[in-house]
Amino acid sequence: MNNNCHSSNLNPHLKSFEEDTLFHIGFSSTHDDLPEMFGDVKFVCMGGTSSRMKIYSERFADELKMEWIDYTKGERYGIFKAGPVLCISHGIGKPSASIVLHEVIKMVNYAGCQDVVFIRMGTCGGIDCEAGTVVVSDKALDEMLKPEYNLHVLGKVVTRPTQLSHVLAEDILSSQSSNNGFNIIRGNTLCTSDFFEGQARIDGAFCHYTEEDKMEYLKKVRNAGVRNIEMESAVVAGLCNAANIKAAVVCVTLLDRLKTDQVTLTHDQLMKYEMRPMDVILAFVSKKLGKQ
Structure with a gap:
């Protein structure tokens, strides 16, 4: 070996x-x-x-x-x-x-x-921000709003912290142009294990709660500093922390979950928004490599 x-x-x-x-x-x-x-x-x-x-x-x-x-x-x-x-x-x-x-x-x-640094780039649901907003994550929270990635190992729960690198986030943000044409914000990210019920949607095959229940939970999420919801940030943060690797999560919102549950973007809008995390990271990499 x-x-x-x-x-x-x-x-x-x-x-x-x-x-x-x-x-x-x-x-x-x-x-x-x-x-x-x-x-x-x-x-x-x-x-x-x-x-x-x-x-x-x-x-x-x-x-x-x-x-x-x-x-x-x-x-x-x-x-x-x-x-x-x-x-x-x-x-x-x-x-x-x-x-x-x-x-x-x-x-x-x-x-x-x-x-080496690890960066997750992707799409997400926004919390109190319009579609097309890029969110640079501070930390990933689980469904109970704890900054933890929990895994069952040998019948026991192993917990790893999900704080992302402040230094890397600042490097990414400081490399951005002021005229990139879209909003970039920082905030916590809710990382769930399910797309429908786990994200408080009411459009899945099953739903045992009301619209009012949904909104009460999402407002609680917003009060915890969460600005977006996705499904991978906690494991990226948890495993990279365990390996002493700096990590970041940069995602673009496709909707505001305080307003709707379903993505209704046109194909052209979706393609445009999906390139925004790439634009952000390209600017960061270019600066690090002296290409700007």
Whole structure:
């Protein structure tokens, strides 16, 4: 095994493996030259769909004048590289994101990456902000409004904190132009395990509560400093904290949940809004690489 793991918090059992097969992303710690392939990675950008992350990675390559490589193996997760920027899809929800995070955290360690940051870019529901607003998260809260990522391990609950990097958030915000044409705000993010009932929607197949119950909960969420709702931020924050990796979550709102439950954007509006987190992170990466 290539013992390039530099995080003291990583699984100590890994050192005893002759080979670590990163099954879901299709790499091997011994059969792939991970330092050659990924050793220069400084930014790991993650989002829900493979198609969106491919578009993002192609734009990174074009804007930064970097080589673009498609490292996708199989159909589960898309993996694309544009110079020091690695773009990876994580699917929907904490379980899917957890799987790819475990394997990518190991991969960047086997590759010997230094000072790498992880950034989730995606879409979300807004709380008291109009569609198209970009939210840079301070911390992820669970459905009980606690800043925790909880996982059942060996019949016990393991709790990891979900505070995101203030330094990274400030770096991202300070790199933005004042005339980018859309609002960027900071706030807490509610990370749920369900899209319908877990997010207090009344348009799912099941709903045992009233519109008044919904609004009472959403106002409580707003009072906790939450400005958006999505389904992956807690696992990104929790696992990156465990690995001593700086992480950020940058998402664009598709609706204001205090006004409606359903996304009614046109295709063109949706495509326009989905590019906004990319615009924010591109400005940040460009500044870090001295490309501005």
